[in-house]
Amino acid sequence: xxxxxxxxxxxxxxxxxxxxxxxxxxxxxxxxxxxxxxxxxxxxxxxxxxxxxxxxxxxxxxxxxxxxxxxxxxxxxxxxxxxxxxxxxxxxxxxxxxxxxxxxxxxxxxxxxxxxxxx
Amino acid sequence: xxxxxxxxxxxxxxxxxxxxxxxxxxxxxxxxxxxxxxxxxxxxxxxxxxxxxxxxxxxxxxxxxxxxxxxxxxxxxxxxxxxxxxxxxxxxxxxxxxxxxxxxxxxxxxxxxxxxxxxxxxxxxxxxxxxxx
Numbered sequence: 738x739x740x741x742x743x744x745x746x747x748x749x750x751x752x753x754x755x756x757x758x759x760x761x762x763x764x765x766x767x768x769x770x771x772x773x774x775x776x777x778x779x780x781x782x783x784x785x786x787x788x789x790x791x792x793x794x795x796x797x798x799x800x801x802x803x804x805x806x807x808x809x810x811x812x813x814x815x816x817x818x819x820x821x822x823x824x825x826x827x828x829x830x831x832x833x834x835x836x837x838x839x840x841x842x843x844x845x846x847x848x849x850x851x852x853x854x855x856x
Numbered sequence: 857x858x859x860x861x862x863x864x865x866x867x868x869x870x871x872x873x874x875x876x877x878x879x880x881x882x883x884x885x886x887x888x889x890x891x892x893x894x895x896x897x898x899x900x901x902x903x904x905x906x907x908x909x910x911x912x913x914x915x916x917x918x919x920x921x922x923x924x925x926x927x928x929x930x931x932x933x934x935x936x937x938x939x940x941x942x943x944x945x946x947x948x949x950x951x952x953x954x955x956x957x958x959x960x961x962x963x964x965x966x967x968x969x970x971x972x973x974x975x976x977x978x979x980x981x982x983x984x985x986x987x988x989x
Contacts, residue, residue: 758873759905790876790894792901793959821894828895829902829963830949 740765742772748849749776749811750842752784757791762798769802773811780849781806784842786817796831803836812852814838816845861918864904866935872904875916879931882918886929887988895967896929896986902960903933903982909954911937911980925987928969936979943975 738761743750749772755761769781783799785791791799803813814837818826826833837852839845861882864875879900883893900916907914914935921928940946949962961982965971970985 756873756877759869790880790897790901792898792905793956793963794901794905796959797956819894821891824891825894825898825967828966829898829959830966831959831963 738764739768742769744772744776744778747777747779748846749773749778749781750784751781752787752842754787757788757795759794759798762795766798766802766805770805770809773806773809779811779853781811781813782816782842782845782849783813784816784845785822786819786841788822789819791818791822791826793829793831796826796829796833800831800833800836812837812849814845814849814852816840816842859919861920863918864916865913866904866907866915867913869908872901872908875904876900879916879918879929883929883986886920886927888929888986892986892988896931899964899967899984899986900931902964903931903984906960906980907933907935907937910940911935913937914979921985923985923987925989927988928985929988930983930985931968933982933984934979935981939977939980940973940975943973 740753806813816839837848839848862878864878876897880893880897883896904916917932919930921930945951946961968984969987972983974981
């Protein structure tokens with residue numbers, strides 16, 4: 738299973754619509770980095786509105802991709818994390834403190850633009 | 857609806873997703889809130905991944921139980937793997953022998969209400985319960 742990655746101007750947009758298994762998450766990590774490389778995108782919005790579970794493994798994969806993209810010069814913002822998901826992540830002891838987040842796609846794009854202008 | 861509700865074998869990576877979906881469906885049927893459904897599904901995911909990662913094979917059993925509340929969902933994760941060498945260390949946040957976040961077992965304990973673990977060189981059994989409030 739592959740998660741589609743869309744390009745919009747200098748941004749990449751991803752909306753995760755499937756229950757993430759380990760393999761799909763790892764594949765996505767690889768796909769996103771290649772896409773950043775080939776498109777020269779400077780910002781990525783990863784929308785998690787439809788994701789109803791993030792366990793410690795998926796959290797690690799998603800957290801890592803933020804650091805990896807950062808090394809390549811692209812900022813990643815997570816948007817739309819469900820209330821139940823944020824509660825379980827904190828129960829798990831996962832705070833994703835270095836990961837920029839926003840309420841929804843619109844806020845995510847605004848945040849990205851602001852972060853990229855600061856650079 | 858009493859006793860064992862379902863039994864999910866864990867032998868491949870995709871079984872982790874299968875187990876948590878089964879668990880979420882059962883939690884929904886029992887009347888758990890959406891937040892508790894997410895907690896239960898996440899706990900199952902951690903338990904199933906531990907089986908897959910450390911023991912290769914095992915099973916997750918779902919039971920309806922009664923106790924401090926009239927309805928509880930008990931989840932039993934059982935494997936015949938090499939066992940956990942140091943249980944107290946495995947319960948410390950951030951401790952991992954697999955390069956993971958080390959959030960698994962201590963996380964499961966916080967996500968659920970009751971938590972019991974038995975481990976020897978013949979395998980590991982973890983019992984957890986979430987009570988319907």
